[in-house]
Amino acid sequence: MTALQPRCVQAPGFETVPVPLAERAYDILVGRGLLDSAGPRIAALGAGAAAIVSDEVVAALYAERLAGGLRANGMRTATIEVPAGEASKSYEALARVCDGILAARIERSDLVVALGGGVVGDLAGFAAAIVRRGVRLVQVPTTLLAQVDSSVGGKTGINSRHGKNLVGAFHQPSLVIADTALLDTLPERERRAGYAEVVKYGLIDDRSFFEWCETNWRAILAGGPERDHAVAQSCRAKAAVVLRDEREDGDRALLNLGHTFAHALERATAYDSRRLVHGEAVAAGLALAFRFSVKLGLCPGQHAGRVAAHLDATGLPTRLQQVPGGCGTADELLDAMRQDKKVKDGALTFILARGIGQSFIARAVAPDAVRAFLTEELAA
Amino acid sequence: MTALQPRCVQAPGFETVPVPLAERAYDILVGRGLLDSAGPRIAALGAGAAAIVSDEVVAALYAERLAGGLRANGMRTATIEVPAGEASKSYEALARVCDGILAARIERSDLVVALGGGVVGDLAGFAAAIVRRGVRLVQVPTTLLAQVDSSVGGKTGINSRHGKNLVGAFHQPSLVIADTALLDTLPERERRAGYAEVVKYGLIDDRSFFEWCETNWRAILAGGPERDHAVAQSCRAKAAVVLRDEREDGDRALLNLGHTFAHALERATAYDSRRLVHGEAVAAGLALAFRFSVKLGLCPGQHAGRVAAHLDATGLPTRLQQVPGGCGTADELLDAMRQDKKVKDGALTFILARGIGQSFIARAVAPDAVRAFLTEELAA
Known part of the structure; x- marks a missing residue:
């Protein structure tokens, strides 16, 4: 393992990443052990009650620690569990969570707390957006x-x-609490999958962060200050883009580097996490976006090779052939891409790259070029 | 029928009620025959496609007229039908409408058009809010x-x-088109029910409008310029309140005059429109809100009597006993009220009145006072 680079030296404790969005400003707290102080921090928001939404796996590990901390700070709590896995991002689970929040008599001034991974965060966050409007x-x-x-x-x-x-x-959100110690109990596969999104920030516009990741990825996955730095730096990168374009009318689309491919792959594998989890799809999507950029004559081949080599080294998939059970034909993948929210007037929008750290939004990409590229990749 | 009052004389054609909400400003057009010019007016918004959401009854009457007008103006259309009635304001119907909009390949720059009554407007509007975010x-x-x-x-x-x-x-919405001629095909019961909301605007803060309604209600229900005036005046009144408080942090609650009671009655009748439709519940709720204000010593008895007498005259319900199949006990109604979105820290918020046209927001109404009032009303 490589020695810590100067760039990631931090104060002990935790780091605060502010997201100064006018009336909706909030802080992201990043550090080891933050769950133990979550009670007073959340209670300080001034709500009388919280509905904790979690999946059954995470709830068994952490829900009571969180709920106890809230109750110790005078809050009433209820816990709502959903099955673990992408299948919970469904209309049915949404209805169940909304009804659970209402059954817990959560009022507009109260809180929904999403305790879990991306599925729980997206689902509970959506329920919070629509319960009582x-x-x-x-x-x-x-x-x-x-x-x-x-x-x-x-x-x-x-x-x-x-x-x-x-x-x-x-x-x-009104607050984000990222306790990096919780990642210690995460299955290796999930940790690696999440790492694909860390790499993404380097690839978008921060070549030196990508290079730091190439050196430090083992330490990020293992834990320690490199992990905390990688999380905080990723949050800062994302917050900067969100600040420029909260509702994705422009620049925010850069965050979708690799994601048009990734979403199509997830659809092709029926959102079955046994076959492919989101971060794995993103890893393949990042490699594909760079190779597609090379094919279009936009990016030097060695950049695409370096991206794929790094992702390969961490054990992430970088080729369509690595998708367990296959991912359908080029036309099926293309059709899935057309359903992407970023489609406008039938034209496909991709995030492409002129090199590592030099991504850009390419609107009106010809479907034929995408089809030809996918056909080649499937045959490779 | 009484002669037209000077106050409702208007130019022929239609009236435009502007809703100047900063970035979300839009117009409400009110007039007879507007459906026939809906095609060019909607096409002028610059969308390439529209998903028309309607119920099976309204769709049979008007969907093709609307869709034809849109297609004649270069738009692609799809029509999504739901069963008529309050039961369509469900998670299941929402999922069906969202998937229908997605199946029609409606993009962010396209349109959802809600063609129907309150159920369709609320359901289709919600689907439009969440499809592709x-x-x-x-x-x-x-x-x-x-x-x-x-x-x-x-x-x-x-x-x-x-x-x-x-x-x-x-x-x-980006545009509201209220063709008052469409109300000619509305069942008498629905027209009367909707009239309760017209009366509400007078009761909130416009005594002279209430008095104009007392004189002109038959003409409003029958059609003609009085109807157009009543619709436009109601829209103006509502727009004025919405402008002051778009997200219901304050004044907008005034629009809920009668609605805390009404929602409890609708819940008690299982949202069964054969027993009670929303406007009927509102009529009873308005009469109850005034009598409750009298009981609390806030409002002269003759005002409550005049409100009930007018609603009675139009054939709308004004007493709990008139709810077909009953409406449960005082405690059951109170419990339903506690689930109202306007509840804060367990205290009940009611819109009460010091007289006709003098309503106000009463926060922290004691549940015991409500229970005593309901018990009295149920025994009356």
């Missing part, structure tokens, strides 16, 4: 992916049979 | 209730088993 939300992300991506920025939602995240709302 | 919306209300109330102001939502409209979103 909006209840305040606290995100307590428990996976690397949720800590560096889904808990930040206010996007919430569920999946439709037409595609991922096609139904949802923008609903900013 | 927000698609533009046009309201084409076809009932008196929808024209004077639910199509204006951006509240959308569905019912939960815990109460009415407990799940939803604020989503302002």
